[in-house]
Amino acid sequence: MAYYDRSSAGDNLARGLGWFSIGLGFAEVMAGRSIARWMGMEDKTNLIRAYGVRELTAGVGLLALGDPKPWIWSRIAGDAVDMATLAAGMENNPRAGNARIAFGAVMAVTALDAVCAQTLHREEAYYRSLPVPDYSGRSGFPRPVSAMRGAASDAPIGEDMRTPKILQFQGAGGAGFPSPPRGEG
Amino acid sequence: MRALVWHGANDIRCDTVPDPEIEHPRDAIVKVTTCAICGSDLHLHDNFMPGMEKGDIVGHEFMGEVMEVGAEAKSALKVGERVVVPFTIWCGECDQCRRGNYSVCERSNRNKALADKMFGHTTAGLFGYTHLTGGYAGGQAEYVRVPMADRTHIKIPSGLTDEQVLFLGDIFPTGWQAAAQCDIQPTDTVAIWGCGPVGQMTIRSAILLGAKQVIAIDCVPERLAMAKAGGAITIDFEEESVVERLNELTGGKGPEKCIDAVGMEAHATATIDSMMDRAKQALMLESDRAHVLREMIYVCRPAGTLSIPGVYGGLVDKMPFGMAMNKGLTWRMGQTHVNRWTDDLLNRIQEGQIDPSFVITHTVPLDQGPEMYKTFRDKRDGCIKVVLKP
Numbered sequence: 001m002a003y004y005d006r007s008s009a010g011d012n013l014a015r016g017l018g019w020f021s022i023g024l025g026f027a028e029v030m031a032g033r034s035i036a037r038w039m040g041m042e043d044k045t046n047l048i049r050a051y052g053v054r055e056l057t058a059g060v061g062l063l064a065l066g067d068p069k070p071w072i073w074s075r076i077a078g079d080a081v082d083m084a085t086l087a088a089g090m091e092n093n094p095r096a097g098n099a100r101i102a103f104g105a106v107m108a109v110t111a112l113d114a115v116c117a118q119t120l121h122r123e124e125a126y127y128r129s130l131p132v133p134d135y136s137g138r139s140g141f142p143r144p145v146s147a148m149r150g151a152a153s154d155a156p157i158g159e160d161m162r163t164p165k166i167l168q169f170q171g172a173g174g175a176g177f178p179s180p181p182r183g184e185g
Numbered sequence: 186m187r188a189l190v191w192h193g194a195n196d197i198r199c200d201t202v203p204d205p206e207i208e209h210p211r212d213a214i215v216k217v218t219t220c221a222i223c224g225s226d227l228h229l230h231d232n233f234m235p236g237m238e239k240g241d242i243v244g245h246e247f248m249g250e251v252m253e254v255g256a257e258a259k260s261a262l263k264v265g266e267r268v269v270v271p272f273t274i275w276c277g278e279c280d281q282c283r284r285g286n287y288s289v290c291e292r293s294n295r296n297k298a299l300a301d302k303m304f305g306h307t308t309a310g311l312f313g314y315t316h317l318t319g320g321y322a323g324g325q326a327e328y329v330r331v332p333m334a335d336r337t338h339i340k341i342p343s344g345l346t347d348e349q350v351l352f353l354g355d356i357f358p359t360g361w362q363a364a365a366q367c368d369i370q371p372t373d374t375v376a377i378w379g380c381g382p383v384g385q386m387t388i389r390s391a392i393l394l395g396a397k398q399v400i401a402i403d404c405v406p407e408r409l410a411m412a413k414a415g416g417a418i419t420i421d422f423e424e425e426s427v428v429e430r431l432n433e434l435t436g437g438k439g440p441e442k443c444i445d446a447v448g449m450e451a452h453a454t455a456t457i458d459s460m461m462d463r464a465k466q467a468l469m470l471e472s473d474r475a476h477v478l479r480e481m482i483y484v485c486r487p488a489g490t491l492s493i494p495g496v497y498g499g500l501v502d503k504m505p506f507g508m509a510m511n512k513g514l515t516w517r518m519g520q521t522h523v524n525r526w527t528d529d530l531l532n533r534i535q536e537g538q539i540d541p542s543f544v545i546t547h548t549v550p551l552d553q554g555p556e557m558y559k560t561f562r563d564k565r566d567g568c569i570k571v572v573l574k575p
Contacts, residue, residue, distance in 0.1 A: 064467035133567030140543035145416035150395030
């Protein structure tokens, strides 16, 4: 199983990045055209909106889906795609300066994502290094399980908790209902 | 007195609060000697249960010594007696109590009007839980007021430790009822989802009630080891397919009896439907993650029984009810009618047939309770069951 601590430094950073993803994703979806225009990349408006959906997905994953590591790695992959898109969009772009600012911001956030991923993996390695307690002797029974099976089969259980006879699975003999005559079944 | 108090999501603190007092002639005041954190307390801690209010004292698995008894409870309880307190408060007089259906007592929920609106008809009052079930102060405290105390208690004879009998108040009868309501036959395979404390008790109960084969499903190694010790064949759902393995173990027919000892917070990342559930839960589009219910419906043998001791709080989505209907499955569920079972179970503990203390992995003072909630939730340090000493 995945090990993580929902109050650790790595998890807190992951949650912060989750909220950042939600905010950025919301902005990209709702104001994709304005963002694209500011960067001089109007032809990429729909792509930026799609990246917004990706950010929202990562945000929900980080905030709500338990182990944050896969989602942090998905953010890092997304950061790489963002940087590639921005780098390609800088050529012959009158607003390349704005695109460069955006590129720098993505690089900074990528560094934060990388620190987060590293912290989370270090924390997992720590938990995995702890000794696993041995509960293999904790049966709760005074004798071997084989000797305890059915020891309470005489327990007083009310009729309301019983399965009606017609619905019971039976061993040999069935529930006492006759088999249909040959040829009629 | 000191008590564990709910302040909001992931925020339970050990606070100093006023001592409880007798408010009704049927009340008693119990000095808590030992209490426990239950898996369903985590639903409160994680804020998945509606109807909590800041300042609520939590805890519904506790025992102690009777300190004070109201006038109308004196015929049943005496000062100094040692009692386990069941988590369901029951009057013993209403139509449901007379039938033994104590968890749906018609009179013990003091917020009946609210529960009527939410559930259609009220269920019993519970200690330390949502205001939908009365909002009664809980037992993770030094003292607790026990309403309807002339009924709501289990007297403990001398010679048994707190640890041996504490779980009569919740997880032991809960696991027992989960197995009992399956009406286990000697030919049955019983599959149990979840190897937390209730799952562990359910495994032992199914063995004692004579199941041919008990299969336990989880992903936490130490919990699976404890399940195996209790006689279960184990399936680690992160390592192997539950459906394939269950079919393999039942000759392709599926288990006759399936028990959900997980409830509303099923593992969030193991399957696509769990991830969708968790996302919808976060967006408040549903309240409960129902992966285990879906899987039970799918794998259960037609005409089999589903038993649900796991706690659900509200709405579930994408329930394959057509599959359940066509397979003719019987559903048994509900909070535990604790006192219906406790005389028999106490006898079994006294006779040495079972010692429920096997499940305790951590014992700490009450003021370490808030930290232990997190340890228990994150399944750290091999934590399966936490006992608190006020």
